Amino acid sequence: MVNLQPSSPVTAPDSPQPGAGAALPNGRHKASRNRSRLLVLSLASLGIVFGDIGTSPLYALRECFYGSHAITPTPANVLGVISLILWSLILVISVKYLVLILRADNRGEGGILALATLGSDMATRGKLLFRLGVFGAALLYADGMITPAITVMGAVEGLYVATPLFNPYVVPLAVAILVGLFWFQSCGTTKVGKIFGPVTLLWFLVLSLLGIHQIARAPGILAAANPLHGIAFFMNNGWTGFVVLGAVFLVVTGGEALYADIGHFGTTPIRLTWFTVVLPGLVLNYFGQGALLLVEPAAAENPFYRMAPAWALYPLVILATAAAVMASQAIISGAFSLTMQAIQLGYSPR
Template sequence: MSHTSGAATGTVALGVLSLIVWTLIVITSVKYVTLAMRVTNDGEGGILALMSLLGIKKHKRPVIVALGLFGAALIYGDGAITPAISVLSALEGLKLVTADVEPYVLPAATAVLVGLFAIQPLGTAKIGRAFGPIMLLWFLTMAVLGIAGILRHPQVLQALNPLLGLQYLFSNGYTGFLILGGVFLCVTGAEALYADMGHFGAGPIRVAWSAVVLPSLLLNYAGQTALVVTGTPTTDNIFFRLCPDMLLVPFVGLATLATIIASQSIITGAFSMTRQAMQLGWLPRLRVKQTSAQGHGQIYIGVVNWLLMAVTVTLILVFQKSDNLASAYGLAVATTMLLTSSLLAVAMREIWGWGRLRTTLVAGFFLCIDLAFFLANFDKLVDGGYIPLLLAAAVFCLMRVWHRGAATVLARVREQATDLDAFMQELQAQSIPRVPGTGVFLSRSDEGVPPVMAWHVRHNGALHQHLLVVNVVNESIPWISDHHRLRLQQLRPGYWHATARFGFMEKPDVPAALQQAAAQAPELALADATYYIGYLEVVPSESRDGPPRWQKGLFAFMARNSLHTADFLQLPKDNVVLIGRQVSV
């Protein structure tokens, strides 16, 4: 009887291992590393960059935007859950050394995570140099331990045959289908791999994945399976059982370091995506701190950091064990992957120019797999899977409300723009005195005289001798070259218009951009210029037209608490004049 039971366990273990092996190969290696990384927005990856790239196709923009935004919103849930489950699972390995440490695992994990978020304002540029060697040591250690496990039962290599996995899946009915939810956890980092492409480049990621990460993972999973087949209880922590007892404590320490580094990558990704969303007009302006002069991706956004920390610590205290958190983890990533595949299907047609049949076959293949994983994880909805979905829904709502409200404000401001010829005639008719120097007026439009200039004349009864209107445009590409940064036009004697363009991965710096204007028109004397900004106080309107009142109030709250234009555009504070107006939404 025990022999029959052992044979059954071995068959199940080999079937699950085969599913894991081919999930890693098909999803991560083929879908993401091979296909998705061919679709870049000027080198940037991730679902938001993909949305921006495809959103240029106007006729499909609403659907693409909705898919991309919700996928991006889900990454915030991932950013909270990944550090929690990673650090907790690493420290749980200490329970194999002695059961006495169990009461201390949760406090230790909480302390590690609080410390991780607390050091974010300082940046990780200096210690970041150690990340690569530590992760290399981690994967090599996993590979060696996996090989040691395989030597105990080399027959596990049969799992390289995909038919074993398919046979297990289809012969076990609903139970086999639910197993996919656990199998899926092996590829939850694939979406982050794509999002990090802008930091590391597609080439280095492909080499690291193919030469180090994938072989190490496959060997380690095979080694774990060998332990199961040879009698190790599946209720035990199989991963840490691969390690010899005498090396368990340092191995747990190495695992904790590796999970901290992985968590750091997720947190940095959340900062990067927030900056993208701000520049693309989907989130209010927040203060962005550059933590390293060398790396453009080394940024810190305080609001995002502390909110993520609050959610992460709450998740740890509520779920308490990594196994419990796994239910909340898989559904968020499975949903994001399903949305990414949908956008990739559009990219195959519109960017690569694939035919309908080829696109249907390839995209349909991946969509079917992603849908299967999504449905398998959907079973975990009531066990915690709803948490990242609720977080994503909240972020998605904020993005939609902000974008709609900002568009309404822009329309109100443009309604107040004055025709340039009429404005100049009015200046002459009223004999408005002109004072020496240059006035730089920030505008939200390329057309007409900005309202802030008219307000300035009305209140102060004077105007600078040289007038420069600057319209800042945030583009749907990550970087703008200096050659294309600024376009300067002299529309009238003493009146210039400049368009300053910035990519969604850049921190706008208007004074730096205007150095080109100073070179083209030295008479502007921009070093001593005064900057005029129209400060708009947003108030919810009493009208029943437009969005619900709660959305109007939410937008007004976000507008009041967003970073001021002068700070966002890095204007010299001593040379800035604010002229306020109320605008209702």
């Protein structure tokens, strides 16, 4: 007899099996959550990690062309210094920190103590290497004690320059801001990042706009992207050029925070924020300041504020003050990270 039981349903080869697409909405939802988390962490890292290096345009180029050890802002010198600034950002921050050092995390933690611990595990003379790491941590603590006070005082004194009525309140206001900074830091990096992140993002957008405006006036500054201008700068200026290199190095101050704070945010948000927001904003602003000096060499006294139109000067002073205040907490965050690592390693009491 022929078996008349119904056969199993036939499914076309290209048609989806029942339930096969059920996982797709969950997968898309998970990917969406991951992207949202990445954006939140990136914005928070912008306020925590990049505040210090983000305020370097306030003074770095001015120190090269104005002061006792400054050089004359001739077109050749301007192109040379801007070239040195560009390649310092690329080689020291992008290559050294973002590509190489961020890979040397110690179980997700960064900073000089974590790096020294890794080195002591691999080296035969590990104790000496680790002691050098502890010494480097002590230097960072010293920087953390000095930098916030100097940065905040400089910011408040900037308000005094804009409005002399602030003179009696400079020191009390600076103390109040410092106390507030440490109090916010104790609330955790997430809350600090939520507050400082959007303001720092606005700061970098303003840096970019100011730079683009000046580059349009003197597009010849784009030639500074050629590293030969930096080499020619040293050949033409000799020892003076080497002294100016110390001022150029100011553009990378705060770079150590990128490594010290990877335990808070991870490497991906820090890399994403640097390459999409911070590096473009810094490069555009430094090139804009250089373009201004090509047109107006007398602007070397304060090229950053001279980039702004008259109507934007006071809002820019306020925003720069806020950025300088946030820059001081970047080193505070690094000091907190170091303290936590020292506690875990038994080098600091709880």
